[in-house]
Structures are given as structure tokens and as C-alpha cells.
Amino acid sequence: MDIEDVKRKALEEKVPIIKDEGLEFLLDFIDKNQFRDILELGTAVGYSAMKMAALNKDIFIDTIEKNEDMYKQAVDNVSNSPYRNQIKIHFMPIEEYRTDKMYDLIFVDAAKAQYGKYMEQFLPNLKEKGYMFFDNMIFHGLVYDVENIASRNLRNLVKKIIKFSEMVRNDDRFDIMFFDNIGDGILLLSRRESGS
Secondary structure, eight states: OHHHHHHHHHHHHTTOOOHHHHHHHHHHHHHHTOOOOOEEEOTHHHHHHHHTTTTTTOOOEEEEEHHHHHHHHHHHHHSSTTTTEEEEEEEOOGGGGGOOEEEEEEEEEEEGGGGHHHHHHGGGGEEEHHHHEESSTTTTTGGGGGGGOOHHHHHHHHHHHHHHHHHHTTOOEEEEEEETTTTTTTEEEEETTTEE
């Protein structure tokens, strides 16, 4: 199954995958910065990992998925692709993943309510000049209309995304770039250079 077939099947089955515009931005960002070691939080069916691996044969991706059905689909998709030696899929909750490996890019597209927790957990694994890339930061535009969300659970989730966004903007450890006009909203975070 090629990448476009993986995408088509994911869309048919309503699997949440990154929007085209956000993916294009992500791939361009990886390419321009010549990132090689990538950690992806939230594999889904392996679509975005395969797209990243396709950029360069020297890119290696660790990706984590806790949903067994998604994991099995991802393993099947990746093992039948030319990228099987570039992508390692870990089946476990993200919170349980431990590694000493350092990454150029940490791509976060998992449980939105846990973004703050994931950031602190994996910050020690981010290379000095590396970036964290958070998707879904405007969450279908709902961050701008939170008071009109009927569902309490959804409203609470959106409030957590807003709180995370405010928290990192006010954290002097980081430089932030925020793009609310690309895909579903993208936040890029890098370590601030000491003394700046």
C-alpha cells in the first residue's frame, strides 16, 4: 500500500491524520533544517511518519502509538513500504516511553490535553537546536469560540489547549512561533539561547 492509499483509507475510516497544509509545512520545515532524528508522539496509521521518511533516506523516526488497532495498521503499512528501515513503531502509552536518544524534531500529534506533560517529558530528548512541533493548536477554530461549545468535555479540552499555548508563550525557556493560519494551527517551540 503506497502513502496515498494509506491516506485515502485513513480519511475513509475517519482516522485523525494531519491536514495537508500542516503536513506540507512540517515536511518543508524538516527539509529546510535537514532534520534526521525525529520522534513522533501519536503514530495513528503511520501516514505522517511515512511522509517524513520519504523526504530523505537518512531520516529515522521513532513513533509511539498506544491504540492497538492503530498500531497494527501502522506496522502493516510501514512494513509494506520502502521506509520500513527508517521507522520504528513503539506500542505503548506515550508516558511510558523512555530513551536517551536526542532528536532534532519532536512532532506532537497525540492527546491534546497532555501537550504540557509531553513537552516536559521529552524536553530532555530535544537537541540544543531542535524543535518541538505541536499540531491542532486552534482545534478546528474552537479556541476562538470556547464559550459557545455545547459539550462540557469538548470545552474543557479546548481550554486545556488554550492554557498550554499561554503557558509556553510565557515560559522564558522557549522561543515560540505560532501559525494559526496553517492547517489546524501549529506551534513551534525551541529552546531560547542562554543570554538572549
